[in-house]
Amino acid sequence: MVLETEDLRVDYGHVRALRGVSLKVRRGSLVTLIGANGAGKSTTLKAIIGLVRPSGGRVFFENRDITGRPTHKLVAQGLSLVPEGRHIFPDLTVRENLKLGALLIRDRREEERRLAEVMEMFPRLGERLNQKGGTLSGGEQQMLAIARALMQKPKVLLLDEPSLGLAPNLVQLIFEKLEELKRGGATILLVEQNAYQALRIADYAYVLETGRIALEGPAKALAEDRRVIEHYLGG
Template identity: 60%
Template sequence: MSGKEVLRIEDLNVFYGAIHALKGISITVNEGEIVTLIGANGAGKSTTLNTICGLVKPKSGKIIFEGEDITGKPAHEIVKRGISQVPEGRRVFANMSVLENLELGAYLLKDKAEFKRRLNRVYERFPRLAERKGQLAGSLSGGEQQMLAMGRALMSAPRLMLLDEPSMGLAPLLVKEIFAIIKELNEQGTTILLVEQNAHMALSIAHKGYVLETGKIVLSGPARELAEDPQVKAAYLGG
């Protein structure tokens, strides 16, 4: 299933002032995988994603993407290399239209024909965005905003997609729909690193998982095994 290594994090340490947010974590993501980071609030999941995509600078450690050291590179450089993030809380541009939000996702792209191709692909995958392309993003429902945030990330044709809490604040039915879409994106070739508080849903679609507790990885393994692990069940699956 998994191809070559796409992302490797080695012994990453991140501080916020005096707070040691990430304590020497190491993670690998292989081509074609969905890898999930699960853990309680404040465990360091979002910090991990923000460090990968250049928004947070690590104190030490390495981030290797497709064999190249990208540690501490500026965020726009990292997008150029093929990593895009769907941020926590969706962060769509509320007073811009759906189409304008999608255009921003492809701001590095100069080829008009390729832009059209990508836009059509996003509209095929998210028909609701096509129906609402002229509407202000702020007027969309939570689920539609999540789809827009994912569509916007896809416009840069990423080889690695970072998803931060995609189910947050969504009704259970929508959570199912969003996770079905994530699975489909992966089956169509996008490698995904997923941060998610809904451990049950995350482990049901992931190939591999890491459990973060207060900045440390305490468990890792195939997602199926983690879902059956008594520790994980007790802490995260309401077992």
């Protein structure tokens, strides 16, 4: 198991956001965490990568206990989060944004190699290297956020609702890119409200309800589960 949480709990003051979340991510797999607004999906990712402090439970990365470790250390060790809402730098160019994802790389040639790799994956970005991030379309900004995370070749990519607010054709494109990453051997923990698409591409899925895992199983099985169909796949 490359990533694992064990009975993870997070409280925001008196709000109990996570009430004991245990999940596992196998190397090379795509695991999805689905659930309604406020279920605790973003909190789970933030607790994993050290942006919020758990009030209980453990996080293991490559079998080491990383609970409460600072985010920058976890990033250096190979965890990367693409947060909800595409945090790119609007006044920097696409190239500058991508280079910020490669700050930990000392070797210039290696940086150029990775730049070439992500441009191959996202040709639209390659065509817009000198354009300001803020002038990209919403879908292009989301691709930039993902590409920037990939610049550091993370061992595990954490994605928080990459399809949020995108037009259907761009949603499709984002999911195609995630499938492509998966075929390339990437390990991904994907948070999504688009349960249909997420279950279609994932190997394994967890359903989060008010801070607890309500259901889990192989994604194909969950996509056929009556409760999932009723509550998350629009009947």
